[in-house]
Structure formats: C-alpha cells, structure tokens
Amino acid sequence: xxxxxxxxxxxxxxxxxxxxxxxxxxxxxxxxxxxVPNERSSHKDPTPRGGGIxxxxxxxxxxxxxxxxxxxxxxxxxxxxxxxxxxxxWIDDVKKGLHTGLRIAIQFICSVSIIYFLNPIDLLPxxxxxxxxxYYYGIIISIIWLMxxxxxxxxxxxxxxxxxxxxxxxxxxxxxxxxxxxISIIGLLIAMACAGFLxxxxxxxxxxxxxxxxxFLGFLFASLPFYFKDHPGSEIRSNVFFAxxxxxxxxxxxxxxxxxxxxxxxxxxxxxxxxHLYQRLVISGMSHSEVVLTISFFYTLLILALLFYFCQPxxxxxxxxxxxxxxxxxxxxxxYTLYRERKAGININKEER
Numbered sequence: 001x002x003x004x005x006x007x008x009x010x011x012x013x014x015x016x017x018x019x020x021x022x023x024x025x026x027x028x029x030x031x032x033x034x035x036v037p038n039e040r041s042s043h044k045d046p047t048p049r050g051g052g053i054x055x056x057x058x059x060x061x062x063x064x065x066x067x068x069x070x071x072x073x074x075x076x077x078x079x080x081x082x083x084x085x086x087x088x089x090w091i092d093d094v095k096k097g098l099h100t101g102l103r104i105a106i107q108f109i110c111s112v113s114i115i116y117f118l119n120p121i122d123l124l125p126x127x128x129x130x131x132x133x134x135y136y137y138g139i140i141i142s143i144i145w146l147m148x149x150x151x152x153x154x155x156x157x158x159x160x161x162x163x164x165x166x167x168x169x170x171x172x173x174x175x176x177x178x179x180x181x182x183i184s185i186i187g188l189l190i191a192m193a194c195a196g197f198l199x200x201x202x203x204x205x206x207x208x209x210x211x212x213x214x215x216f217l218g219f220l221f222a223s224l225p226f227y228f229k230d231h232p233g234s235e236i237r238s239n240v241f242f243a244x245x246x247x248x249x250x251x252x253x254x255x256x257x258x259x260x261x262x263x264x265x266x267x268x269x270x271x272x273x274x275x276h277l278y279q280r281l282v283i284s285g286m287s288h289s290e291v292v293l294t295i296s297f298f299y300t301l302l303i304l305a306l307l308f309y310f311c312q313p314x315x316x317x318x319x320x321x322x323x324x325x326x327x328x329x330x331x332x333x334x335x336y337t338l339y340r341e342r343k344a345g346i347n348i349n350k351e352e353r
Contacts, residue, residue, distance in 0.1 A: 005185050009066055010192040013058035017196030020054035025200070025207055033094055035208050047205060050093040051197060052213010055167065056086040058193035059220070063186055075182050077117050078223045081110045085150065086216030093210040104147075110219065111146035115139060118226040125225075125241035127319035145241075146222045149248065152255035153218025154211060158279055160203035160288040165296060166251055167194035167217045173247040173303055174224065177310060178240060183224050190220065203288035221248060239310075242319055246306050246326065250295055253330045254278065277337045284340035294336075298329045 028034070028048035035049040060083045067076040088106050092098035120138040124130055134141055157163035171190030178184045194217075200207045225244055228237040245252060254277045262268075262275065274283060281291045305325045309318040341347075 003185075005066060005069070006188060009062045009185060010188040012065075013062040013189040014192040014196045016058035016061060017054040017193040018199060020057055021051050021197060021200045021207060024048060024051055024054065028207070031094075035210075047208055049208040049210040050090060050212055051200060051207035052086070052209040052211075052216060053090055055190075055193040055197050055209070055213045056083065056090075056216045058196060059186075059189045059216075060086075062189045062193075066182070066185055066189075070182065072182050074118065074227050075186065078114070078220070078227060079186075081113055082216055082220040082223060085110055085219040086212050089154075089211035089213070089215040093212050107147050107150055107219070108143070111143045114146060114223050114226055115142050118223075119229075121145065121241065123235070123238050125238040125245070127323065131238070142226075146219065149222035149252070150215055150218040152252055153221070153248075154214040155255050155258075156251045156276065156278070157209050157214035158276065159282055159291060160205035161198060161201055161292045162278060162288070162295075163209050163214050163217070164194050164198040164201045165292055166248070167191070167213075168198065169296070169299060169303070170217075170221055170244075170247045173243065173306070174221075174240075176307070177243045178236075181228075183227050183240070186224060190217070203292075205288075243306060243310070246302060246322060247299075249302055249326050250298060250330065250333065253326075254333075257330075257334075277333060280337050280346075281340055284337070284344040284346055286340065295333070298333055302326050302329055 025048060028050055033048060033050055034046040036046045060079055063075060063079040066072070067079065085107065088098070088103060092103065120142040121134055122138055124132050124134055124141070153163065153166075156166070168191045171187045171192075171194060173187075175184045175187030175191065178187065197209065197213070201209065221244055225237060225240040228240055258276050262273070267273070274280070278291050278295065281294070282288065286294070302322070302325060305322050309322055
C-alpha cells in the first residue's frame with residue numbers, strides 16, 4: 001500500500017505551484033519585474049521572471065510538513081538551506097543586480113553548511129578503479145559539486161520549458177531510484193511543483209523561472225544525495241550521487257562543455273552569451289519546445305539505461321555502460337547541433353560576438 005505522503009504532499013506542491021504562479025502573473029506585471037529581451041535573449045517579448053518561487057514554496061512547504069510529521073532533521077536541514085539559496089535568487093530577480101560576489105559567498109556558506117551537517121563525499125561516485133576514498137579532498141569535491149550544479153542549472157535556464165522539464169524528470173527519477181525513503185517523497189514534490197510551473201512556462205512562456213527557481217532546484221538536487229549515509233555492504237549514497245549526475249547529464253555536460261570552450265577561446269565565462277548547445281539549436285531555427293523535446297529524447301534513452309542497470313540484483317548501479325552511453329549521446333547532441341547550424345548557414349563565432 002502506498003503511503004499517503006506519496007499522494008497528498010505531491011498534490012499539495014502541485015497546487016501551491018499553480019496558485020502562486022497565477023498570483024505572480026498579475027503581481028510581477030504590476031511591479032514591472034520583467035525580463036526585457038536583448039541581443040543575447042532567446043525570447044522576443046517582455047516576460048515576468050521569478051515564477052520559480054512557486055516551485056520553491058510548493059516544495060519547501062510540503063517538504064517541511066513531511067519533516068515535521070516524520071521528525072526528519074536531515075530533510076529539514078536540506079530544504080531550509082536550499083530555501084535560503086532560492087530566497088537569494090528571488091532578491092536578485094526582483095532587484096536585478098545582486099552582486100555576483102555576494103551570491104557566490106552565500107552559496108559557499110550554504111554548501112559548507114550542508115557538508116558540516118551531513119558529511120562530505122567520502123567515496124568518489126564513479127566506477128572502479130575510480131571509486132576511491134577522498135579523505136579530506138572530499139570536502140573540496142563536495143563544495144565543487146554543490147556550487148557547480150547550482151550555477152550550471154542557473155546557466156541552462158534559458159528557454160521555455162527546459163529547466164522546468166529537467167526538474168520534473170530529475171524529481172521523478174530521483175523518486176524511483178530512492179523509492180521507500182524520505183528522498184523519494186522529496187523527489188515527487190519537486191516533480192509535481194515543476195509540473196505546476198510548466199503549465200505557465202511551456203512555449204510560449206507566460207512567466208520565466210528566474211534565478212529563484214533555477215538556483216533552488218540546482219542546489220536542492222545537489223544536496224539531496226548527502227541525505228544518505230553509507231553502511232557496510234551498502235553504497236546507496238554513491239549510487240544516488242551517480243544517478244543525480246545522470247539525470248542532470250545534458251545540463252551538466254552542456255554547461256561544462258561550453259565553459260571550457262569559452263575559456264579556450266579566451267572569452268569571459270561570466271559574461272552573458274548564447275553559445276550553449278540548446279541556445280545554438282534555437283538560433284538554428286528550432287522552436288523552444290522542439291529543442292526541449294529533442295533533448296528529452298536523448299534523456300529518455302540515457303534514463304532507460306540507468307533504470308535497466310539499476311534493476312540488477314542488489315540494486316547496484318552498473319556504472320561504466322551508463323557513462324559510455326551518456327558520452328555517446330552527448331556527442332550525438334553536439335553533432336546534431338553542428339548539423340543544424342550548417343543546414344541553417346549559421347556561423348556560431350559571429351553569433352557570439
């Protein structure tokens with residue numbers, strides 16, 4: 001029998017997300033909190049930003065209710081610290097100009113807090129022979145993981161429906177992988193809150209997620225694997241870290257690939273641009289929804305591989321085949337982008353100037 005928490009709490013997150021976004025459509029227009037398009041934008045009309053607060057409130061209220069009911073302090077810590085990250089994003093969305101150094105400093109403090117309360121990464125969540133003890137280096141790796149995913153998720157929120165669908169997929173897969181645990185319920189809360197938001201954000205979007213939603217989701221996804229503790233004969237923590245990287249695969253690799261590509265070209269990586277692969281597909285003539293559905297197709301293939309290798313005896317994720325499939329699919333993604341650009345006669349170097 002399914003626990004009632006698996007039904008009522010996700011439904012609550014879904015309803016809160018919808019109601020908050022209905023309110024925001026009027027409030028943000030009245031306050032002038034609009035994302036005005038410029039030469040680097042992928043949209044044409046001024047659109048309210050900050051709709052991700054519906055996701056933040058939907059997930060946070062429902063998750064904190066679960067933490068109170070179950071007296072789960074670890075869930076409380078993760079959600080509370082993630083809420084702080086979202087709140088900083090909301091301030092930036094409304095004020096549009098929060099100093100980058102201050103945001104990074106707050107992210108660093110929040111990351112250290114997660115590590116302090118829930119312990120750093122001990123085992124590198126990669127297949128043998130790379131599955132090694134990190135010792136004190138685990139603290140550095142943990143900070144890079146938390147801050148890296150937070151900012152990459154923020155970078156990749158650039159077209160209608162993309163970050164929202166990533167949140168929905170990530171929450172659903174996280175719930176399946178950790179079924180029966182507290183994190184399984186949190187995964188469903190994320191999925192349903194993102195589903196409510198997508199009703200307003202699917203192309204053509206009536207509202208944008210903003211930093212409040214993208215930074216909150218990125219930090220929350222990065223933090224949730226820390227909930228688990230490894231026990232002798234069990235590596236559930238490493239499995240969840242690995243699974244998180246896989247269901248964020250195209251976000252993480254697109255962000256990392258673009259950062260290194262811009263460094264190689266001696267460009268300022270913090271400067272606004274349109275050189276992520278998904279942005280290049282939009283420039284090539286694809287609609288936002290076509291790009292999102294194309295990437296979702298690649299995700300479907302990779303996640304099927306993840307679930308297949310997760311369903312082995314003992315639920316031990318067999319990692320090498322998944323990594324190989326992931327890199328092959330990402331190469332297809334790159335080549336498909338180059339094909340679209342060539343077909344449209346686009347010179348990406350000129351577009352970036």
